[in-house]
Amino acid sequence: MFYEQVNQSAQYILAQTQLRPGIAIILGSGLGALVEAMEERVVIPYADIPNFPQSTVEGHAGNLVIGRIGSETVAAMQGRFHYYEGFDMRQVAYPVYVMKLLGVERLIVTNACGGINRSFTPGDLMLIEDHINLLGRNSLIGPNDERFGPRFPDMSEAYALPQRQRALAAADKLGITLQRGVYALFSGPCFETAAEIRAYAALGADAVGMSTVPEVTAANYLGMQVLGLSCITNMATGIAEKKHEHAEVLRVASESSAKLCALVRQLILDWHAES
Numbered sequence: 001m002f003y004e005q006v007n008q009s010a011q012y013i014l015a016q017t018q019l020r021p022g023i024a025i026i027l028g029s030g031l032g033a034l035v036e037a038m039e040e041r042v043v044i045p046y047a048d049i050p051n052f053p054q055s056t057v058e059g060h061a062g063n064l065v066i067g068r069i070g071s072e073t074v075a076a077m078q079g080r081f082h083y084y085e086g087f088d089m090r091q092v093a094y095p096v097y098v099m100k101l102l103g104v105e106r107l108i109v110t111n112a113c114g115g116i117n118r119s120f121t122p123g124d125l126m127l128i129e130d131h132i133n134l135l136g137r138n139s140l141i142g143p144n145d146e147r148f149g150p151r152f153p154d155m156s157e158a159y160a161l162p163q164r165q166r167a168l169a170a171a172d173k174l175g176i177t178l179q180r181g182v183y184a185l186f187s188g189p190c191f192e193t194a195a196e197i198r199a200y201a202a203l204g205a206d207a208v209g210m211s212t213v214p215e216v217t218a219a220n221y222l223g224m225q226v227l228g229l230s231c232i233t234n235m236a237t238g239i240a241e242k243k244h245e246h247a248e249v250l251r252v253a254s255e256s257s258a259k260l261c262a263l264v265r266q267l268i269l270d271w272h273a274e275s
């Protein structure tokens with residue numbers, strides 16, 4: 001039943017365009033501008049896609065945009081789904097299943113998050129090296145369908161090493177500072193307490209956010225290569241002296257989005273040159 005639902009979503013999308021994406025990009029809060037760099041783009045509102053969840057958060061437009069970057073065809077999600085919106089974890093990851101049936105083999109995930117590592121500064125980009133799921137809920141819970149992937153998928157390289165190395169090289173080429181670290185998932189929608197941030201720091205987290213992990217888990221299960229890029233929009237609670245506001249998260253994310261777009265574009269061009 002789940003497979004058929006996903007397939008229905010995918011078939012609708014395939015009927016809207018001749019383009020066949022090999023790469024998907026999930027654009028986090030305030031990071032939607034990348035689609036402007038896409039050529040021949042087709043915009044498909046989530047509301048038109050059968051069985052697709054609908055975004056509810058400010059800064060998340062709610063469109064699937066398919067187009068070209070260089071000679072690579074990409075599908076960009078302008079807006080994602082979060083557990084704190086009331087979706088279950090499988091729904092949060094739903095678009096990744098759809099991407100798989102579109103033929104996508106590589107997933108780039110982006111997000112806005114809080115910095116825990118004191119060497120970070122708001123506005124920095126961070127390459128996600130690994131993650132910690134602090135939610136205790138997994139997007140793969142439920143009956144397994146072997147057409148998608150195995151019951152017990154491996155997560156030892158959740159963020160593919162070759163893609164990480166390429167991202168570091170691309171950042172270097174562009175003169176963009178790329179921090180590296182471990183992303184911890186917190187449920188939200190409130191920001192964390194200072195004691196929680198101290199606990200996560202002790203657990204080895206460099207950054208904290210409310211997304212990404214459910215989709216990356218599903219992408220690994222589906223056999224995709226994943227690259228994760230975070231924008232550190234603020235220092236986490238207790239590290240910064242000031243109170244958090246979503247408007248500030250959006251402001252810093254959109255200021256950094258030019259850097260992020262340049263990096264993603266370069267990566268896609270490099271991938272294409274290598275393949």
Ligand code: HPA
Binds near residue numbers: 191208209210236249
């Ligand atoms: N915590 C959790 N999620 C976030 C933060 C934060 O400080 N900033 C942006 N997303």
